[in-house]
Amino acid sequence: MAYRSATFTPSPPRRVVVTGAGLLTAHGTGWQVNSDAFHQGKNSLRPVTLFDVSRQRVQTAGEVLLPEDLPPHRLGRRDLARIDRGARLLVHAAHETLVHAKVPLTHLPCVLGTSAGGMALGEAFYRQAQAVPPARRGQASRVLYYQAWQQAAVMQRALGIAGPVTLISNACASGANAIAHAASLVRRGDAPAVLCGGYDALCQMVFAGFDTLRALSPTVARPFDAHRDGLALGEGAGLMLVESLDHARSRGATVLAEIAGSGAGTDLHHLTQPHPQGDAALASMTAACAMAGLRPDEIDYINSHGTGTPLNDIAEALAIQRWAGDAVSRIRVSSTKGGIGHLLGGAGAVEAVICLMALRGGFLPPCVNVETPDPACTFDLIREPRDAVLRSALTNSFGFGGSNATLIFRQPPD
């Protein structure tokens, strides 16, 4: 995307739209199966089978039932022998996105968010490095494929696309930040279209890490419930093709939604805990609304970060109260993490795709497992499947390290 100071001239911002999306979660593979599951409020958490969890406090997660075969691809034997779970998730979601968007481009910049990247290969490298006697067979290729951009490169090779890859790793906000960054590239005219989103595969180190922090629910993940006791981890990928409205129209593409606004900021309160009053969350939502030119009462649905941890949900609830003011009781909010788990680096992107589904399908995805809503939920917490005509939807993502991001989507322009 190159920059030259002598010739740089700012151009009028372009409107940015989404013309394709792809999704894999514990609910299943593809838009339709996921849309149906989110519409109904399905719960797809299941026992973890990918690694040994017998000595962990918690044994369930939103593990994806990954299809045995990849979608049609161009990978050679070398890649096929080494491709890891994260890259498989990415190939599936990217394939669906490109088919959905019917984009004729083969040069497509990619902006992806991930938190764990190829950590499972890193774990395998570690195990083998510690083996007695030392065993170095296969270690070089583990190192190569461990690097997160190699997952993106494998995806590009699989689908016959090329272009620079930007990998954003802002913990649980990575996917949302990636979509916002991709939208900014299109808005400025740096690229006509960008493939973007986020992914993360379950791995033992991250699972153990959340468990040692006592962040995983030993019972049932139930965001915004008064008796919530932690989150469930999940895995998956959510990708979308963003392009300028003019570009989409010129090729007759179906526009799924417009990316109306985005906000980002850093919560300086603590490495793993949000500001108790949700200051940074409020700033992020406010910035996104300002960019979109929308008031809080014009947001028809919020897919919240809503992890199910005691501290996150109360901070986010307070932030929504402060942001919405008198309109708070009319603001419709849910978290979809109760059904599929927290997808970490993939969460923001997957939840962005869920917003697209809600806008397109005219429904409000319910927050599953809630029995007693937390009194801080002064908003309209969606607990049962509900149909609704939506004009706009907002999604929040707040991560470790205070990375905060908000995206706003609205119905496509006429």
Add this chain to the structure above:
Amino acid sequence: MNPASRITIAGTGTVSAAGWGVPALRQAMEAGHPLPLDQIPRPGPDNTLTLPVRRVPRPAERPAFLAHPRLRRSSPISWFAAAAALEALGPDPDKSRRTGVIFTLLNGCVNYSGRFFGEALQDPSTASPILFPETVFNAPASHLATLLGFDAPAFTLIGDSAQFIPGVELAVQWLLDGVVDACLVVGAEEVDPLTAEALSLLAPGAILTEGAGALLLERDGPGPVIHEIAGPVPITGFPDQTCRTAAALRLQQSLMPLPENALLIDDASGCRRSDFPGLSAWHDFHGPRLSPRRLLGEAPGASAALQCVLASAAIQSGKTKAAVVSAIGADQQASALVLAAT
């Protein structure tokens, strides 16, 4: 040119095997001798086997910033980044400016990742909950933003050893879009046995090193101007020498014509296999050239940052009017940055 679109370097900072601060790095470059090697044990039960690395020397005195609650338990990557950032910001930073942070790295805090995973394998019930958050890629960026009180966006970009330059490009975009008033771009890395082992497998002969480099960018300041950012040219196909060389050549050709008498700061490290693509691309360059990695070694996320700091320093000291930084990554991308005197 509209001054509003001119992006300049307001400050630089480094920590490297040469020492703490830009003067130490410049002095080592002027001396021109490879820095002494340290040995670290290879990962695994037999700790009699070692790998050569170059470590950052202990500072003359304990940096005051280590008293900050966030940095007490952090690992060296965060200390290096903090020191480089504070040097770039200078003694009297303008706190009224909305300042972003862009952090580039390849490995991050692998020291803690290795320790935590080892504990988790042994007995998950006793694995330390203090270690795990430090293993997250964006922990160093978060510590840095907190230390400096910057609540603007703080992004962590992971990529190969050329990633710092796309990081600078993102900062330029944020400045041009008005997302921030100033932006700190930091590339950092720390030495650990797993990374040293990994580098020895991918680039036999390369010496792993550690440190950080930081650039503070602003609009229309008096410092060196970001004249051009080229790339990233993706290394497409399976990342062998042919693909890397093709990317390096495309990058070099996209930079033509270069500013007159420009200083080239390339990424040659003395490791024949790694150096081949860059040396091929710049074969016909006959101007002044500096290869800091020959003296320091390879600090994946930080090496290109150190090159950029040296480029800025060379211009500020009047040694050259323009400098070109060329970074051909191992398997992702090739990027270049051209700086010029104001």
